Amino acid sequence: MAEITEQLRAELSEALRQGDADKAEALTRQALDGGADPLEVIQGIIVPALTEVGQLFQEFKIFLPELMLAGEAAKRATAILEEAIAASGQASASLGTVVIGTVENDVHDIGKNIVSTLLSSHGFKVVDLGRDVAPSAFLDAALKEQADIVAMSSLMTTTRPSQRSTINLFKEVGEREKFKIIVGGGSVNQQWADEIGADGYAADAAAAVELCKSLIQVS
């Protein structure tokens, strides 16, 4: 594997921070064409750049659009690199796969979007199902993606029962033990998480990242 030049490293980091997906994609291909190790591109460039972007958002030095554009750029670059990793027979660079969504009948997704992007920025593969996600859709996606974690958000008291229904569905079909299931959102607290048998609760996006890391035992 060839070393990645400092210039390419700096340019790709900058493209990711700026959320320039086209440029990030082109530079990623350039790195691969130059013989770079795809794992090194992910761990040495993409994860640090996105971690920095996530930190800037938590400090409100940048805002959600910049965060999500950076996340999108990273997603496109990572997809190319994951393809290369798969082709070479190496193990995936992802920390783990998280299937995430806002539960059935709940259309509030800003909080979920922040969590989704921060998880990506910390090296998780995130499959975002969007909002108003039925229990069966969580189950189908978790099985299809061979997820490690299923994350459900709910803003309203009257939509959060869908978190329980989803967990119950996983139990009923005998798939509960395959996944860690976590919950969050405005109407949710630790007591609720314990009551419905979730594996974890996070009060905000930063805590959600730490929770996911701890559930799959990443230091």
Next chain:
Amino acid sequence: MRNAVRLVDVLDRMEAGPIIEEEDFDMRLVPETMAELQAKYDISIPPDAPFVPDDDALADRLFEAGLEMAEAIGVLCTDTGRRMLWTRSEILDAIGIAPDHLTVGAFPDAHTEYKRLPEDTRRITIKGGPVGTPSPEHLYVAIQQSYAQEPLVDLMIDGSLETVYGREGRSHSPWEVLLSWHEMEMVLTAVQRAGRPGLGIGCTENSVSEIGELTVTAADRLGPHHWHHVAMISEFKTNYALMTKVAHIHKTGSILHSFYNTIYGGTAGGREGMAIAIVGGCILMQMAYMTTTHSVSPTHPFYGNTTSPDILRAIAPAQQALSRNTHLLNDVVITPVGGPGTKTLLYEVAAQSLLAVSSGAAALIGPRSAAGTEPGHVSGLEARFMAEVAHAAAGMSRAEANRLVAEMVARYKADLDQRPVGKRFDEVYDVVRVQPTEEWLGIYEEVKSELRELGLNLDSAAAHDCVGRSTTV
């Protein structure tokens, strides 16, 4: 109501407006428009800006920015994928015919809310209640009664229910019907027990979809004289379910109160973008919902509160922009991080009350204690406190309000990330007598003493609602 004649026209625009992908709306149109208008109108709110600015020129520029924002962005209906748009002239015409006062409730408890100006001596309307905070079913009546029995509470707003008949509720299902009926039955019991059978009620807090509202908004249930709620989804979005509520509320001749919780750091941006979004959001609720009163509850994405310093710095100039340039009835929702039994809650409530009153808000709503997320962590005493501080601040200069707000913020700022959610209702109230415990009353008196020492005259005739225009019987 005169502005409701636009109902069919609004629905037409929902079906025929320009198509836009939601991602394009969120990630391009909203942030780009905000950045452009912030520069065009020279909107700057530095991190050390006063909490309550005394800058009329800034307020007026903010109004122009918000007006242009409303025209440029419109409201996205996510079910049709189309934007409802209006010209500047149409917007100004609609604002012009919107009401500048509104009587809510029924004899003998009807109350009239009036438009106010910054530094206005007219009393602000107090809408006390837990604002959708979930409550245990067995405590619900006592909790609502604790607000209704406060004489300074002009109108009440409901909490939501954790369960119905001990079962989990579920939106967009028959359970939502039962939840909404349960809310109706219990709040009507609460106001009766408090001796205020005609008290205007903010409802239906258990109607997440349209089903609950359709079920209980009727002449013989939660009638037209109560104030019925419809949300605008952040940022600037609606859908068929919400528009169904709008149509139903107007066709039943009911009072429509709309609310919008712009997210700090979201697609609208930081302090400046949030201030523009508050102004533009209120205008857009008027356009899409033909609403009679509006409230904004700018929300912190991590704490879920409205009292973080950056958010306060956005609310005050935005409220001044609306008050100086329109007669729209704009309310401010107070969502503190602190819960009952904590000084933090009272400091937060004092700060935002002082800010809103001096900036010309028509009403205060809440407090939605413990960020509205801890079941039952609410009590009527904090609404009493909110009203007392607000009435003591009537006619206060913005400079003086700023001094007091800064004092309050200094006392709670460090607590925000600790989330001091305090105690549940039955730990701070005797639930049979529906009276606060000595401990909770003691904390409340301590904070009032601190405010007196800072110069707030909580013992004036105005603070006790003896002067000014009170229209409650």
